[in-house]
Amino acid sequence: MRIVTVCGMGFGTSLMLKMQIEDLLKTSPELTKGVRIEVAAWDIGSVKGQQADIIVASTDMKAQLTGTGVDTVFLVNLVSSRELKEKLLPVLQTKLQG
Amino acid sequence: MLRWNGDPALVSGATREECSILNERRQALIRILLESHQPITIRHLATVLKTSSRTIRYDLGQINDWCADNGLNLIRKPHSGVLLDQRGLSRDDILRRLVLAGPSEFVARPAERQRLTVSWLLAGAEAICPESLQTRLGVSHSTAVNDLRTVENWLGRYGISLRRDAAGAITLQSTERQWRQVVADLVAEYTEGGQLLTRLRTTSATERNPSHDVVDESESLRTMIQLSGLDAANRLQTLTEMVSEHLGVPPTEPALPNLVVHLAIAVSRVRQGKTIPASAAHLEELRSAAGYSTAERLAEALEQAFQVRLPEPEVGYLGLHLASLAQKRQADDEDGESRVMARDFYRLASSLLGAGPLMDEDDILALALHLKPIRHRLSEGLFLRNPLLNEIKQKLPKFFEVASKAGKVVESRVGLRLPEEEIGYLAIHLGAAVEKKKLSRRRVLLVCGSGIGTANLLAASLSKYMPDVEIVGTVSPVGVEDALSHLRVDHVISTIRLDLQDMRVSYVSGIPDQAEIQLIKKRLGLEQEAAPALAGAKGARIAGGNLPVLSDLLTKNHIALDVPAMNWQEAVTAAGDVLVRAGDVDSAYVQSMVQAIEQLGPYVVVAPGCAMPHARPTAAVRRVSMSLIRLREPVRFGNEENDPVDLVFPLAAVDTNTHLKALSQLTKLLQNEADLKRIRTARSVDEVLDVVQRYSPDSEE
Known part of the structure; x- marks a missing residue:
């Protein structure tokens, strides 16, 4: 399972998101059901060629990230762990079951 | 590893020598002749092949027939030696014919029969029983039964047993791990002899020797290649390059093929849904093994390249393989001869370049590891592909020239000429050593606004954190241009803003902190630059440290x-x-x-x-x-x-x-x-x- 976080540059907000997702998965290992999940941070220009199961990005990237065919989670507050949990977990659970 | 050829129980009947026309020595002889454009003396050939001149003469007589059959001309020139006229045939074509005529085709029958039986059992596609073996191998019923018994014993050492159903059909009783180990070991035999590589490289990997009526060696080899998943286009090469890049070992590393074979098998088995299970406790153990983190990165690359998902136990076992590879490499370091060659090469190259000693122990080790299998490579005619050869010649003409001269020390020790591909690699090693040496002492000019006190403080911390930096002078902002005009300076480090349009300037505080030191190191090339942030931002790994x-x-x-x-x-x-x-x-x-x-x-x-x-x-x-x-x-x-x-x-x-x-x-x-x-x-x-x-x-x- 591969989650890709995206921002304009690939090392700012996407990196923030990557670290938070990693923290979340580390503190709640039961969420992943034993599946190895990797999280990678990419910039919007290079993300097209990336293989991803889930994309996580800021709501402001919506226009650039439509039509990727990949389930995408858009966040308003990029540092809110509650928002991240609320939006990411349902998608993650569906993916893990499917 | 259990070896088939080395098992006396399996190799019986005719010896290789008796039934083969081109034994290994004669093959090697042809390969040597193939690489030389000059006549080679019989005495030299005898030295290289560690045999007598008389044997060489006899061998040449035998080879003569084979050459004539294959449209080649073996020319003996009195007083100067032997030369092989290729008559317009390409080297690859001749090498392919050599493989087909090799001892592999004439290996003792029982061993090959039993090997085939094992490969059919491993494939599990058709029912195997003594009767089916009888027809497929053209042997008597009792021979088939005997073969099966031998096979059963051999498999038993892996913990694998044979099961016979009511109708007499035989199947393997093995775990996924056992299955993979047997396939890997069998493939490894071909890899070590170089047969696999040559076979995969030649265009007609499936070509049979028509003179061989019932079964031939290539059939068991072909089955093993299929079972290991190495039959996919370029699989072997792609994997070798990938692994060598990830582990930072040269593609010529002798222990690499074994690992690559295991990887190929893993990829193809996982694709078929056949994975190795592991209990939670065992998984934990695998995770804490030495190679695990490298395995994770390699697994990620494999997943991308081959579009598979490797479950965690697979990654864990990959880690075990990596750890054992590391151990093997360490053991290899102790080998003396390749180190001597590497040291001699660098010594001669340094003097040819008119420079001081170029190498340190790391360079020597790196080159030694590259040279270690060189004798094997040259005598087996297994040439390294060197896709950069033309580029090296163009961009590093000086190093190429020096490498071909200094390469003589290697040639004289191995007793074989180095082809250009090998010289290209030597040139790269040489270039890297020179480049490293150049980088290792950067000449730095310090600029301080407030006088000698700050300057000394700065000089002290710089030499502490960057011992490889040579401080060529300390000046005030006014003296900068003057100093730059008569001193050779790689970089300027300043505590105050300079009116200088120069990329070589870095600014620091009087007592630079870790971040500043890191940045200067990076700018001076003392530390490897992280991949450009723009394209590959995924390089962001969580690192603690400084x-x-x-x-x-x-x-x-x-x-x-x-x-x-x-x-x-x-x-x-x-x-x-x-x-x-x-x-x-x-x-x-x-x-x-x-x-x-x-x-x-x-x-x-x-x-x-x-x-x-x-x-x-x-x-x-x-x-x-x-x-x-x-x-x-x-x-x-x-x-x-x-x-x-x-x-x-x-x-x-x-x-x-x-x-x-x-x-x-x-x-x-x-x-x-x-x-x-x-x-x-x-x-x-x-x-x-x-x-x-x-x-x-x-x-x-």
Whole structure:
């Protein structure tokens, strides 16, 4: 399972998101059901060629990230762990079951 | 590893020597002749092949017939030696014919029969029983039964048993691990002899020897190649390149094929849904093994390249293979001969280049590892592909020339001529050693505004952190141009702003901190540059170590309160100007932060009221840095949910990694409503600093 976080540059907000997702998965290992999940941070220009199961990005990237065919989670507050949990977990659970 | 050929129980009947026309020595003889454009004396051939001149003469007689059959002409020139006239045939074509005529085709029958039986059992596609073996192998019933017994014994050593059903059909009873181990070991036999590589490289891997009536060696080889998944196009080469790149070992590393075979098998088995299970406890054990983290990275690359998902136990077993590869390499280091060759080569090359000793022990080890299998490579005619050969000749003509001369020491020791491909590799090693040496002592000019005291302080810390830097002089800003005109200087390090349009200048404080030292090292090429942040930002790995923490970046002069701004552009500019004033970035960087938001939108507003503008790392960034400004009046960035913004934290990164720790601490700070409120209501910069300090627990050291 591969989650890709995206921002304009690939090392700012996407990196923030990557670290938070990693923290979340580390503190709640039961969420992943034993599946190895990797999280990678990419910039919007290079993300097209990336293989991803889930994309996580800021709501402001919506226009650039439509039509990727990949389930995408858009966040308003990029540092809110509650928002991240609320939006990411349902998608993650569906993916893990499917 | 259990070896088939070495098992006396399996190899019986005719010996290789009796039934083969081209035994291994004669094959090697042809390969040597094939590589030489000059006649070679019989005495030289005898030395190289470690046999008598008489044997060589006899061999040449035998080879003569084979050559004639294959349209080649073996010319004997009195007093000068033997020459092989290729008559317009390509080298590859001749090598392929050699393989087909090799001893492999004439290997003792029982061993090959039993090997085939094993491969059919492993494939499990058709029912096997003594009767079916009888017809397929053309043997008697009792021979078939005997063969099966031998096979059963051999498999038993792997813990595999045979099961016979009521109708007499035989199947394997094995776990996935046992299955893979048998396949890998059988394939390894071919790999070690070089047969597999040559066979996979020749175009007609499936070609049979028509003179061989019932079964031939290539059939069991072919089955093994299929079972291991190596039959996919370029699989072997792709995997070898990938592994060599990931582990930083040369593609010629002798232990590599074994690992590659295991990987190929894993990929193809997982694709078929056949995976190795592991209990939770065992998994934990695998995770803590030495090779695990490397295995994870390699697994990621494999997954991308082959579109498979490797379950965790697979990654764990991959880790075990990596750990054993590392051990093998270590054991190989002790081998003396290749080191002697490497040392001699560098010594001669240094004197040819008119330089001092070029190499250190690391260089010698690297070259020794490359040279270790060279005898095998040359005598088996297994040439390294060197896709860069033309480029090397063009771009490094000097090194190529020197390498071909200094390569004589290798030639005389091995007793074989080095083809250009090998010389190309020697040239690369040589070039790398020279480059490293050049980098290792950087000549640095120090510039200090306030006199000798600061200069000495700076010189002391630089030589402590960067022992490879040579300080060629210390001058005041006035003396810079003069010093540059008569001193050879690689880099200028200054504590104050210089009026110098020169990329070689770095700015530091009188007592540089870790972040500054890192940056200078990077600029001097003393540390490997992280992959350019722009294309491959995934290089961002969580590393602890010496990364700057938040309080290293948000120092007193990086915080400003109640800054006036009419709109977001002014806010970003004001925040960026703090970095410019501190000498962290050039004003060009501030403009690019504004442009980035114009182009990519207001996503830098990461949380309500908080913006983190940033742009790509460029030359305009002198060091990793961040500032914090609180606006007098909040402004709107165009982010509906999080506007208006009153706190701006511009970030200047030098790569994808150095700012990691500080960024993670900033995230924690932004998550804490109470602390954000403290910053919003702080009455002084010191109060803000107190908050920042709390998020940088490592900063006390």
